[in-house]
Amino acid sequence: MRDDTCALCGNISFSKILAISGPISIVKCGGCGVARTHPYPRFDFASQEKYSSFYLDNEAMFRMFARSMMAAIRPFKSSGSFLDVGCSVGFLLDEAKAAGFEPACGIELNVKAGLISQQKGHTVYAEPLEELRLEAGRFDAISFNHVLEHIPDVKRFLAEARRILKDDGVLYCGLPNYDSFMRRWLGKDWYGWGMPDHIWHFDAATFERTLRGAGFSPKAIVKNALYYPYSKSLRKNTRATVARIAAALGAGDQLYGIFTKA
Numbered sequence: 001m002r003d004d005t006c007a008l009c010g011n012i013s014f015s016k017i018l019a020i021s022g023p024i025s026i027v028k029c030g031g032c033g034v035a036r037t038h039p040y041p042r043f044d045f046a047s048q049e050k051y052s053s054f055y056l057d058n059e060a061m062f063r064m065f066a067r068s069m070m071a072a073i074r075p076f077k078s079s080g081s082f083l084d085v086g087c088s089v090g091f092l093l094d095e096a097k098a099a100g101f102e103p104a105c106g107i108e109l110n111v112k113a114g115l116i117s118q119q120k121g122h123t124v125y126a127e128p129l130e131e132l133r134l135e136a137g138r139f140d141a142i143s144f145n146h147v148l149e150h151i152p153d154v155k156r157f158l159a160e161a162r163r164i165l166k167d168d169g170v171l172y173c174g175l176p177n178y179d180s181f182m183r184r185w186l187g188k189d190w191y192g193w194g195m196p197d198h199i200w201h202f203d204a205a206t207f208e209r210t211l212r213g214a215g216f217s218p219k220a221i222v223k224n225a226l227y228y229p230y231s232k233s234l235r236k237n238t239r240a241t242v243a244r245i246a247a248a249l250g251a252g253d254q255l256y257g258i259f260t261k262a
Ligand SMILES: [Zn+2]
Pocket: 006, 007, 008, 009, 010, 011, 029, 030, 031, 032, 033, 034
């Protein structure tokens, strides 16, 4: 990917939104309007040791995320085959199975995390979705939570997700929302920038436009704030309270959507 060219739309004009550190900044594409990290991050997390321990150490929080995702999916689809792209240590697969989805399959590129999911009895693929060539129309429900912002070729990724989704299947997609109060308040310290590995940064408008462009139709698009657990730290608790108030006022810093094929 050429750093000065938007890999989503090919446009070469962009404007800087925020300086992060050194040569790294967040820029907004003059063509499609999607923000991205400039220069493009080249980050290999397949062998990151700490990736799986981060999930295991924060199991209560990530299980809460998984349950809230299932609560969002179930009004639209409550059984059938399930695929979680970026399944990590398998918390969402556990919840999907408990909710009645069978089989619950995952894709995980981090070797250690994928192995942990597999040891629980889930089917886990270790290759990128775009390269797996899974059977067309195989899944009733597909999820990718905080995954799309890591994908270099978003169009190819979404096209492949659409191809393997059943015609009446549902897609859950969640990601950070940079057009949010917490990002304005915390600036470059906002968690959602996901340095050093987030390539793309979406807001509600570019999120919906990107998914529509890939042939999906939104059934619901919601802003919330889940990534702020209460703890013994006054600073964290202040942030947690502000994040919840901002979300209640419609300026939450996470976006998720439920989509069907258009
Ligand atoms: Zn663009």
